[in-house]
Amino acid sequence: MPAIFQDTLMDLKALVGKEDADGYGVSRVRSSAQICNLWYGIVDRYGTCRESVPLAWNYFSRFISNVQSITPQRIELLVKTSLFLAIKVHSTAEDARTVEHMRAISALADQTKVLDMEEEMLQVLEWRVNPPTMYQFADRLIKLHPLARCDRVSGNRIEELVRYQLERALYFSELMMNYRPSIIAFAAIMRAEEELDPRVLTVNMREKFLSLQSKLKMDICEVDECMSALENSIPQLEDPEGPGNDVVPSVSVPSPTGGDPCVSPTSVTIAEGN
Numbered sequence: 001m002p003a004i005f006q007d008t009l010m011d012l013k014a015l016v017g018k019e020d021a022d023g024y025g026v027s028r029v030r031s032s033a034q035i036c037n038l039w040y041g042i043v044d045r046y047g048t049c050r051e052s053v054p055l056a057w058n059y060f061s062r063f064i065s066n067v068q069s070i071t072p073q074r075i076e077l078l079v080k081t082s083l084f085l086a087i088k089v090h091s092t093a094e095d096a097r098t099v100e101h102m103r104a105i106s107a108l109a110d111q112t113k114v115l116d117m118e119e120e121m122l123q124v125l126e127w128r129v130n131p132p133t134m135y136q137f138a139d140r141l142i143k144l145h146p147l148a149r150c151d152r153v154s155g156n157r158i159e160e161l162v163r164y165q166l167e168r169a170l171y172f173s174e175l176m177m178n179y180r181p182s183i184i185a186f187a188a189i190m191r192a193e194e195e196l197d198p199r200v201l202t203v204n205m206r207e208k209f210l211s212l213q214s215k216l217k218m219d220i221c222e223v224d225e226c227m228s229a230l231e232n233s234i235p236q237l238e239d240p241e242g243p244g245n246d247v248v249p250s251v252s253v254p255s256p257t258g259g260d261p262c263v264s265p266t267s268v269t270i271a272e273g274n
Helices: 003-019 033-046 052-065 072-090 097-106 111-124 134-144 146-150 152-169 181-193 203-210 220-233
Strands: none
Touching: 003 134, 003 181, 033 052, 033 072, 052 072, 052 111, 072 111, 134 146, 134 152, 134 181, 146 152, 146 203, 152 181, 152 220, 181 203, 181 220
């Protein structure tokens, strides 16, 4: 294996090790379509990467699971602050869109309250704001995939199918509360393989990719179970009406200067997992 791929594998192993740390594994809070829709609506409107959303969910669920009780009003503020913090962490200093995001989120709540909640979140999360995400695992796994390494077009196709599944996975508690991000990412790639022409994706290529499970010390049965859960939760790998349409329904998002309010998450029931 070339040095560049050895480095990617080492990076992947490090992420798996980091994932095992407390708070970086399965979600401890039931998924909320209303919250996900709100977040995706904001990031789509202002053009920042959708990877901020699973990062926001990680913050949100970890915070909820570490406090004894929380009022609906604080949940609403927490939802906004989680995305606020995720965008700041995920965006680069050169990302001018971040400013627009900050303005948009500030329009949803008093800015002082958001900043106060951010400080409280950082204390509760012990400043651990760079957890491994499904996207990080998927990106590195695809780089190591035998087909993606020799055929960029096929690699892009795998990535499209995988990203669709990862965005949908966030909506399903049976996925997020039972499987770690690395397992979901690996299972999503295996499922994407089923959509490829066997004349392109050979048996040898499949076996080489599967060999990564042992290198990453993944439970083969757990990956298979997750793949079945993905098939049950997301029976269709692509939205026939266009990319993203099935992922995020129409959501009202305020402009940076104000406007109509977003979907309010105060009515969302947050149930902690066992």
